[in-house]
Amino acid sequence: MNANTVAPEDTAARTALWRALHTELDPSPVLEDTIGLDLLAPSADWRDRGDMDPAFTHGMRAWVATRSRIVEDLVRDSGIGQYVLLGSGLDSFAQRHPDAAVTVFEVDEPGPQQWKRERLAELGLHTDRQRFVPVDFESDGDWPARLRDLGFDTARQAVVSSLGVSMYLTREATAATLATVAGLAPGTVLAMTYQPPTEQLSGADRRAREISMAGAARNGTPFISFYTADDAARLAREAGFAQVRVISTDDATARYFAGRDDGLAPAHGEEMLVATV
Numbered sequence: 443m444n445a446n447t448v449a450p451e452d453t454a455a456r457t458a459l460w461r462a463l464h465t466e467l468d469p470s471p472v473l474e475d476t477i478g479l480d481l482l483a484p485s486a487d488w489r490d491r492g493d494m495d496p497a498f499t500h501g502m503r504a505w506v507a508t509r510s511r512i513v514e515d516l517v518r519d520s521g522i523g524q525y526v527l528l529g530s531g532l533d534s535f536a537q538r539h540p541d542a543a544v545t546v547f548e549v550d551e552p553g554p555q556q557w558k559r560e561r562l563a564e565l566g567l568h569t570d571r572q573r574f575v576p577v578d579f580e581s582d583g584d585w586p587a588r589l590r591d592l593g594f595d596t597a598r599q600a601v602v603s604s605l606g607v608s609m610y611l612t613r614e615a616t617a618a619t620l621a622t623v624a625g626l627a628p629g630t631v632l633a634m635t636y637q638p639p640t641e642q643l644s645g646a647d648r649r650a651r652e653i654s655m656a657g658a659a660r661n662g663t664p665f666i667s668f669y670t671a672d673d674a675a676r677l678a679r680e681a682g683f684a685q686v687r688v689i690s691t692d693d694a695t696a697r698y699f700a701g702r703d704d705g706l707a708p709a710h711g712e713e714m715l716v717a718t719v
């Protein structure tokens with residue numbers, strides 16, 4: 443291991459394990475993804491952890507799988523050949539879609555990204571279409587320059603995702619990210635999740651949010667920023683995007699979970715902004 447290698451944040455590991463749980467436990471998964479589990483190689487009893495409880499994670503594992511599925515459908519349907527993942531964590535699009543004619547640029551903090559690179563190499567899963575761009579969004583707004591160094595063509599469109607990241611960043615950092623993406627080539631699409639304020643949640647969704655927030659704070663990665671749908675859309679318009687829409691939990695449920703007889707549906711607690719330059 444390199445001296446700068448840092449294991450992934452608990453949050454990134456958790457979402458990867460939830461995608462694996464969804465793949466293992468739920469019939470007809472919306473996304474089949476066990477690569478993060480392979481990279482993490484947790485101890486055999488990982489499914490017994492409280493945060494992996496099948497009932498507790500039901501809606502959250504459905505959402506975490508769905509948010510990736512929404513973006514991957516966007517990449518496929520758009521035919522756009524550059525996919526930038528901001529806060530990529532243990533995402534495995536590049537491994538699961540080896541035939542897609544898409545160059546994948548993964549942007550994340552340097553230490554965990556180095557860890558991922560080493561694990562991919564150890565498991566023989568590295569692909570040449572995958573470029574790694576170590577960046578801390580709070581201190582380095584000019585990540586497109588770093589992408590360019592690795593072959594990103596700023597004259598061409600891209601799909602840019604930011605999944606499960608905005609709640610950890612200051613509002614200023616997110617506004618800067620929006621402005622940066624809005625400055626990319628016309629037709630570029632940003633898909634960014636945001637968390638609505640806790641007061642907007644009720645019942646099990648609210649309890650899950652409170653538990654997640656407490657856990658994140660304990661791990662030193664507190665949730666610090668929340669957005670209503672109007673707020674997120676306004677920020678995107680102010681950043682200069684030409685078209686802005688939001689995908690609510692109910693929109694995602696109607697699109698990906700209609701007609702299921704197992705009651706599986708995404709939890710409320712995170713939504714998605716889709717903004718086009």
Ligand SMILES: C[S@@+](CC[C@H](N)C(=O)[O-])C[C@H]1O[C@@H](n2cnc3c(N)ncnc32)[C@H](O)[C@@H]1O
Nearest residue numbers: 453454457529530531550551578579580605606
């Ligand atoms: C909850 S994880 C989500 C990972 C992945 N997008 C997914 O859906 O599984 C949040 C990711 O954001 C990254 N992240 C958080 N703050 C960051 C920052 N300031 N700069 C760069 N990456 C950051 C973390 O390293 C982590 O990989």
